[in-house]
Amino acid sequence: MEKMIISPSPHIFSGDTVQKRMRNVLIALVPAYLAALNYFGLGALAVSLISVASCVTFEYLINRFLLKRPCTITDLSAVLTGLLLAFNLPSNLPWWIVIIGALVAIGIGKMAYGGLGTNPFNPALVGRVFLLISFPAEMTTWPIAEKFSAHYMDALTGATPLAGIRAGEVYNYMDLLIGRIGGSMGEVSAIALLAGGVFLIATKTIRYIIPVSILGTVAVFTAILHAVDPTLCADPLTHLLTGGLLLGAIFMATDYVTSPMTPLGQLIYGVAIGLITVLIRVFGIYPEGMSFAILIMNAVTPLLNRLTPARYGAK
Amino acid sequence: MKTFRRGGIHPADNKLSAGQRIETLPPPAVAVIPLSQHIGAPAQPVVAVGDYVRVGQLIGEPGGPMSAAVHSSVSGKVTAIGEIKDAFGIKQTAITITTEGDDWMPEIDRSGQIKPGCKYSPEEIRQKIADAGIVGLGGACFPTAVKLNPPASCHIDTLLINGVECEPYLTPNYRLMIEHSEEIMVGITLLMRCLKVERALVGIEANKPEAIERFEHIAARRDGIEIVPLKMKYPQGGEKQLIQALTGREVKSGQLPASAGVVVINVATTFAVYEAVQMNKPLIESYLSVSGLNLLKTGNFKVRIGTSMADVMERVSGIPEDTGKIIAGGPMMGRSMIHVNAPVTKRITGITLLSRQDALRLEPQPCIRCTSCMQACPMGLESYLLARKAELKDWEFLEKHHIMDCMECGCCSYVCPSHRPLLDCIRLGKATVGNLIRSRAKK
Numbered sequence: 001m002e003k004m005i006i007s008p009s010p011h012i013f014s015g016d017t018v019q020k021r022m023r024n025v026l027i028a029l030v031p032a033y034l035a036a037l038n039y040f041g042l043g044a045l046a047v048s049l050i051s052v053a054s055c056v057t058f059e060y061l062i063n064r065f066l067l068k069r070p071c072t073i074t075d076l077s078a079v080l081t082g083l084l085l086a087f088n089l090p091s092n093l094p095w096w097i098v099i100i101g102a103l104v105a106i107g108i109g110k111m112a113y114g115g116l117g118t119n120p121f122n123p124a125l126v127g128r129v130f131l132l133i134s135f136p137a138e139m140t141t142w143p144i145a146e147k148f149s150a151h152y153m154d155a156l157t158g159a160t161p162l163a164g165i166r167a168g169e170v171y172n173y174m175d176l177l178i179g180r181i182g183g184s185m186g187e188v189s190a191i192a193l194l195a196g197g198v199f200l201i202a203t204k205t206i207r208y209i210i211p212v213s214i215l216g217t218v219a220v221f222t223a224i225l226h227a228v229d230p231t232l233c234a235d236p237l238t239h240l241l242t243g244g245l246l247l248g249a250i251f252m253a254t255d256y257v258t259s260p261m262t263p264l265g266q267l268i269y270g271v272a273i274g275l276i277t278v279l280i281r282v283f284g285i286y287p288e289g290m291s292f293a294i295l296i297m298n299a300v301t302p303l304l305n306r307l308t309p310a311r312y313g314a315k
Numbered sequence: 316m317k318t319f320r321r322g323g324i325h326p327a328d329n330k331l332s333a334g335q336r337i338e339t340l341p342p343p344a345v346a347v348i349p350l351s352q353h354i355g356a357p358a359q360p361v362v363a364v365g366d367y368v369r370v371g372q373l374i375g376e377p378g379g380p381m382s383a384a385v386h387s388s389v390s391g392k393v394t395a396i397g398e399i400k401d402a403f404g405i406k407q408t409a410i411t412i413t414t415e416g417d418d419w420m421p422e423i424d425r426s427g428q429i430k431p432g433c434k435y436s437p438e439e440i441r442q443k444i445a446d447a448g449i450v451g452l453g454g455a456c457f458p459t460a461v462k463l464n465p466p467a468s469c470h471i472d473t474l475l476i477n478g479v480e481c482e483p484y485l486t487p488n489y490r491l492m493i494e495h496s497e498e499i500m501v502g503i504t505l506l507m508r509c510l511k512v513e514r515a516l517v518g519i520e521a522n523k524p525e526a527i528e529r530f531e532h533i534a535a536r537r538d539g540i541e542i543v544p545l546k547m548k549y550p551q552g553g554e555k556q557l558i559q560a561l562t563g564r565e566v567k568s569g570q571l572p573a574s575a576g577v578v579v580i581n582v583a584t585t586f587a588v589y590e591a592v593q594m595n596k597p598l599i600e601s602y603l604s605v606s607g608l609n610l611l612k613t614g615n616f617k618v619r620i621g622t623s624m625a626d627v628m629e630r631v632s633g634i635p636e637d638t639g640k641i642i643a644g645g646p647m648m649g650r651s652m653i654h655v656n657a658p659v660t661k662r663i664t665g666i667t668l669l670s671r672q673d674a675l676r677l678e679p680q681p682c683i684r685c686t687s688c689m690q691a692c693p694m695g696l697e698s699y700l701l702a703r704k705a706e707l708k709d710w711e712f713l714e715k716h717h718i719m720d721c722m723e724c725g726c727c728s729y730v731c732p733s734h735r736p737l738l739d740c741i742r743l744g745k746a747t748v749g750n751l752i753r754s755r756a757k758k
Contacts, residue, residue, distance in 0.1 A: 005639045005674045006653060008739055010725030011646040012326060012483065012673070016687070016732040018680055075680065117681035117733075207686075256685045261697070311695035311717060312321055312555060313568045 018116075021256075022076035024205040028196035029083055029251065035179050035189035036091070041149030043091030044185045048083060050095050054102030055082030062111045069115070077116045081105055084124035087186020087247060088291070089131070090142045092155040097135055101127040121298045122255045125291050132291070142182040158182045161242045162287040165234045176241035187244035197250035206254045209266040214249040215240060217274025225282055233282045243281065248290035249273075258298040265304035273297050316521060318546040319556040322693035324726045326549055326647065328522055332486045332604045332613035337494055339617045340630065342414050346389045346621030347399060348374065349409040352661040353450040354457050355381035360410055366393045371420040371597050374410050377445075383458045384448035385410075388599035388619035390418035402624065402643055402657035403650055409658070412621070424594040429497050433505055433592070440509040440592055447591030448598045448661075453477055453552060453581035454644060456662050459588070462580070463509050465573035474507050474515040475561050478530075478582040479545065479552035481520060482645025485665040487602040488582050490615045492519070492526035495586055500533045502589035503540055506580055515540045516561045517582075520547050549647060550724040554579045556693050568720055583664070601659050603627070607668030609635045624655040624666060639671030647725050680733040688727035688737055694720045698727035702737040705744030710751060713744045719752070721745055 036044040059078040063069045072078075085105050089098065105127025113119040132139045140163075143155035160183045161171045175181055179189025187193075200206045218239055225233035239245065253259060253273055260269045273293045280289025351357035358375030362368055368387040375385035387410075395411040419425060435443070445460035465471055476499075480488040492499060503515050517534070519527050519542065527544050534540040545551055545560055555566050557579055564575040572579055580588075583602055590596040601620055605627060606613045612631045628634055634641070634655070642649035643663055655666075688698035696717060704712045718741065727737040 004641055004651065004653060005671070006651045007640075007676065008742065009642075009646070009648050009650065009723070010729050010738065011640060011642055011649065011651065011667075011669060012729065013677070013734065014324070014326070014730050014732075016730065017677075017734075018683055018732050021683070021685065021732055115681065117683050256683045259684075261684055261686045261689060261699075308697065308716070309689055309695050310321070311568070311720065312559075312693065313565045313570070313720070314695070 018075045018077070021205055022080050024200065024203050025080055025251065026076065026083065028199045028205070029087070029186070031192035031195045032087065032186050032189055032247070033083070035192040036087070036185040038147065039145040039149070039179055039188060040091035040143055040155070040185050041146070041151070043143060043149060043152040043155050046095065046152045047089055047091050047093055047098055047185060048086040050098045051086035051089070051102050052079055052082030054099045055079070055085065055106050058103055058106040059111065062107060063115075067111065067115070072115060075116065078106060081110065081123045084251060085127045087251075088124060088128040088184050088244065090139065091185040092141070092143045092151070092153050092157065093138055094153055097131060097138055101131045104130040117257055119257055120301070121295055122252055122258045125252060125295055129291050129295060142184070144182050145180045145188065160287070161238065162281065165238065166287055171238065173237060173241070176238065181242070183242070184244060187247040190241040190246050193246040193250055197246070200250065200254075207263075207266065209263055210254050210259060210270045211249040213267050213270025214253060214274045214277075215245070217271045218245060218278055221275060221278045225278070239278070239281070243288040244290045245277065248294055252290075253294050253297070258301060260301050260304035260307070262305070262307045262309045265307045269297050269301065269304055272300070316544055316546040317560050318548050319551060319560040319693060321695050322691050322726060323548040323550065323556070324691050324729055325547065326483050326729065328547070329483045329606070329608065330486050330489070330522065331484065331608070332606045332615055333489055335490070335614045337487075337490050337602065337615045337617050338630070340619070340622060340627065342389045342417055342619050343622040343626055344414055346387070346412045346414060346619060347409050347623070347658040348385060348388065348412065348621040349399070349401065349407050349658060349660055350375045350385055351407050352385065352456060352620075353383040354455065355379065355383070357408060358382060358385045360396050362393050362410065364393050364396055367391070368393060368412060369418045369420050371423050371599055373597075381458065381461060383450050384446060384597070386448055386597040386599050387412055388621050389414040391415040400657070402652040402654065404653045422595045424596070429501065430593040431501050433508060435592065437509045437511060440505055443592045444588055447587070447596070449584060449587045449591055450598070450661050451581060452583035452587065452661065452664065454648065454662070454664060459580070459584055462578060463506070465571070465578065469571070469573040470576055471510050471512055471573060471578055472514065472576045473562060474503070474510055474512050475557060475577050475579040476503055476515060476517040476582060476585060477552055477557055477579055478517055478519040478523070478526065479557060480523070481547070481549045481552040482647055482649070484604065484606040484667045485645045486604040486606070487615055487664055489523050489526055490604075491583055491586050491602055492523065493529060496526070496529040496533055498589045499582055499585050500530070500537065500540070501593065502585035504537065505588055505592050506585060507539065510578055513539050517542045518545050518551070518557050518561050519543070520545050520551060522547050550693055550722075550726065553693065553722055553724060555722070568717060598661060601661060601663055603659065603663050604665040605631050606665065607638070608673070609637055609670040610668060618659045620660060621658045624657055624659055624663070627659065627666065628655055634668065637670045637672070638668050639674030640669040642667040642669065647729070648723065677734040679735045682733055682735060685732060687730040687732065691726040691730045693724060693726065694722065696721060698737050698741065699735075701744060702735065702740035705740040710744070710748050714748050714752070718744050718748050
């Protein structure tokens with residue numbers, strides 16, 4: 001008889017893998033990606049391919065030559081970072097800026113801390129905020145939504161709803177819902193993002209607490225401000241459907257590594273992100289505050305992780 | 316349907332042998348009977364080499380207040396008393412008996428007739444259980460007589476009967492519930508009498524409809540016994556989880572289940588109690604299932620304790636070529652064996668085989684903090700953190716974060732998408748923290 005394998009229990013496993021989790025998130029991003037291709041055409045295709053390819057390449061190169069560690073690109077986390085970064089960029093962003101963003105996201109946002117699992121900040125947001133501060137003009141001129149646009153860097157540009165509202169423009173909810181608006185390529189179609197969110201919660205890839213608490217807080221807070229002064233703050237529905245709120249709440253704030261782990265921690269984190277986002281949007285100099293709010297709360301996450309879960313027999 | 320509140324997982328139950336009747340194996344040619352088949356001090360031998368013993372005769376008496384008696388499962392000559400290597404490679408003392416015929420102690424009733432009436436006092440019942448060497452057959456092997464004698468400070472109001480058998484593959488409890496439902500029901504009334512309680516709840520998981528139906532049918536004729544079908548979820552057979560599922564009560568950290576006013580007894584143990592009290596039969600047989608996806612034939616067997624597991628494996632036409640792991644018990648909490656040339660003990664509730672392919676663990680990846688382990692932990696512990704802190708040898712932190720509450724059910728390791736050896740690390744931490752607590756208590 002051949003020698004038996006000896007190991008402590010348990011002897012069977014669920015078969016779940018990091019790759020499967022990442023694949024689920026990628027699947028959940030498909031509707032929003034199709035919407036992006038529909039509205040921004042060639043630009044969306046170019047930016048997303050450049051971003052994903054650069055993120056994967058940088059992770060491979062850094063692992064191979066700097067960290068001298070085994071290759072990790074097969075876990076699909078670099079693909080996800082690349083796609084999420086692209087979703088947070090205007091689709092007319094010059095290719096070389098996209099590559100810089102990918103380098104910052106993977107190099108500084110992720111690998112500098114040791115790779116997947118140890119990064120304190122959401123890598124895609126680190127990349128996006130770096131670009132927003134370094135290239136404010138390029139990062140805030142968004143192409144207008146145009147069916148199957150054949151333009152990339154030469155696309156016609158316009159304002160996003162949140163900036164437009166500040167300038168006094170009026171938007172109808174249907175456009176906001178389906179995404180016939182200007183904005184970063186992945187944030188425009190609310191309905192597509194929601195579909196992805198439902199998929200993630202249904203497959204238990206993410207818990208509902210973070211997205212629901214963010215969206216709930218934004219709705220309540222903007223409703224109060226809108227009631228106080230409609231010129232100061234747009235109505236809650238407009239806020240919910242615009243400015244990457246859904247993209248952030250469903251896909252960015254729920255990043256496993258950088259969000260709190262206990263239900264209570266997740267609730268506090270979600271509420272705080274909602275509050276900070278509205279404060280920035282209504283009172284800050286940026287019309288959109290989601291990225292900053294998430295990064296700020298990423299920094300608080302280690303503290304929130306000190307909250308312990310409810311134990312059996314603790315009472 | 317009821318279940319426990321926190322955590323838990325849903326592994327494929329693979330109850331392949333559920334439809335097989337219990338088959339009785341003949342007495343082995345040689346029985347090797349270990350003296351330590353329970354938690355606590357090993358039994359002390361009361362026979363010598365060359366002695367003739369009969370089936371059911373006491374051969375080892377309890378080695379202390381927390382110990383259990385051991386009886387001969389065969390008749391014949393004691394040929395050796397000495398060290399053996401058990402299925403896990405651990406040395407322990409065993410009595411070897413070479414079988415001659417099948418000569419039972421005269422007081423044992425072998426008629427098979429069901430005796431429902433009971434004339435014994437609670438103390439007499441407990442004494443008979445202790446004399447029969449009965450231990451918890453759900454896996455922990457805690458001496459049952461000790462369990463039935465809870466501290467005076469605890470007021471017991473309910474007896475809980477564990478018919479959950481939530482471990483994948485295992486089916487001996489299920490078969491016992493079907494083939495010996497009447498006896499088990501009498502056993503329950505004996506236990507109720509012993510504990511002086513008016514109420515007993517029998518928890519059975521929903522994947523055993525036939526057992527639920529039979530028990531409900533019999534329970535309808537008796538007062539105070541209620542059958543509670545439970546929603547399938549592992550580890551519902553864990554004592555604390557079953558208490559919560561059946562009564563809604565929680566056992567406080569570090570306390571005995573008795574502090575919640577309940578005593579939990581497994582159905583196989585209840586059957587052994589019936590046989591001991593009504594038939595004067597000590598615990599000399601083990602009911603076990605042999606199962607595995609790579610086996611052509613699975614089965615449930617009634618085996619004399621001391622029979623080599625290799626003999627049991629012969630009944631299912633041996634160990635297949637592609638077997639990678641042989642587990643004593645089920646795949647969630649069972650222990651992997653180094654060989655099968657070791658005796659069946661009171662502890663063995665099943666032999667589960669995994670193919671080489673299924674037995675391999677995947678390479679661990681970095682923790683991505685997905686919280687799956689925390690969500691799966693039935694005790695509400697931060698498994699990922701305990702595992703990490705155990706690696707870092709931060710014992711103080713582990714103790715403060717209730718590592719001793721872990722019951723090693725394995726849910727955390729089971730769900731981890733990064734295949735981290737969470738429970739392996741937590742076990743090491745638990746062992747060290749347990750030693751620290753004990754050495755502190757001694758001072």
